[in-house]
Amino acid sequence: MSCIAEKCAKTFGADPVFEKVSLRIDQGEIVCLMGPSGAGKTTLLRCLCGLELPEKGTISLSGTVLCQDGRWCDPIQYRQKIGLVFQNWNLFPHWTVLRNLTEAPVRLKGTSRKEAEKKALRLLEQLKIEQKAQAYPNSLSGGQKQRAAIARACMLAPEILCFDEPTSALDEQSALDVTQIIQDLAAQGLGILIVTHDEQFARRTGTRLVRLSELQSNS
Numbered sequence: 001m002s003c004i005a006e007k008c009a010k011t012f013g014a015d016p017v018f019e020k021v022s023l024r025i026d027q028g029e030i031v032c033l034m035g036p037s038g039a040g041k042t043t044l045l046r047c048l049c050g051l052e053l054p055e056k057g058t059i060s061l062s063g064t065v066l067c068q069d070g071r072w073c074d075p076i077q078y079r080q081k082i083g084l085v086f087q088n089w090n091l092f093p094h095w096t097v098l099r100n101l102t103e104a105p106v107r108l109k110g111t112s113r114k115e116a117e118k119k120a121l122r123l124l125e126q127l128k129i130e131q132k133a134q135a136y137p138n139s140l141s142g143g144q145k146q147r148a149a150i151a152r153a154c155m156l157a158p159e160i161l162c163f164d165e166p167t168s169a170l171d172e173q174s175a176l177d178v179t180q181i182i183q184d185l186a187a188q189g190l191g192i193l194i195v196t197h198d199e200q201f202a203r204r205t206g207t208r209l210v211r212l213s214e215l216q217s218n219s
């Protein structure tokens with residue numbers, strides 16, 4: 001199981017963001033993607049998650065091809081194998097934490113609500129916020145929102161989990177907790193990609209640190 005981006009290029013209007021970028025994330029790895037502001041880290045992460053279409057290159061995940069040279073190939077199947085924890089968590093404010101977790105499996109996978117709730121409660125318990133299952137997102141702390149967002153991303157049992165700036169809104173203790181959570185997920189076999197500016201967090205959490213500039217080939 002690996003997520004592979006090969007020689008990808010992305011342009012917004014006339015502005016190239018990156019060219020010939022290749023990256024591979026294997027099972028159990030925690031890859032931290034770093035680099036200057038505006039370099040294109042979030043754009044690459046969004047391409048890998050199937051939220052942006054690169055004009056060139058190929059992206060695949062354990063044999064399922066997301067896109068090739070500007071064409072979508074198998075985006076629906078691909079997106080079920082990859083999860084994203086957004087920087088601002090993107091929890092639906094009008095739903096309880098439990099409903100935030102259960103909606104995607106019920107709607108996308110046809111899982112019964114009862115089964116989805118059972119799985120959601122198990123995940124919330126693992127992440128130590130089961131007591132917040134019936135709470136609404138605006139009543140949670142930043143660290144709790146982060147855990148709820150991680151639990152939600154895990155509901156579809158992704159092979160790869162991506163994080164955009166996971167510590168930007170967290171205090172030191174919550175950031176340390178996130179390191180532990182991410183390392184536990186990797187130990188369970190997930191591949192992890194983290195876009196971060198937080199060098200200290202990246203050094204203690206990652207198994208591999210890469211700079212966007214190192215991912216570009218000249219040939």
Ligand SMILES: Nc1ncnc2c1ncn2[C@@H]1O[C@H](COP(=O)(O)OP(=O)(O)OP(=O)(O)O)[C@@H](O)[C@H]1O
Binds near residue numbers: 037038
């Ligand atoms: N939807 C968009 N439309 C037009 N330009 C965009 C869009 N998204 C990103 N960009 C541009 O692409 C470039 C890369 O942005 P991106 O957010 O990927 O950088 P980044 O490395 O993640 O930056 P930061 O570390 O500051 O978050 C920037 O110049 C940005 O303005």
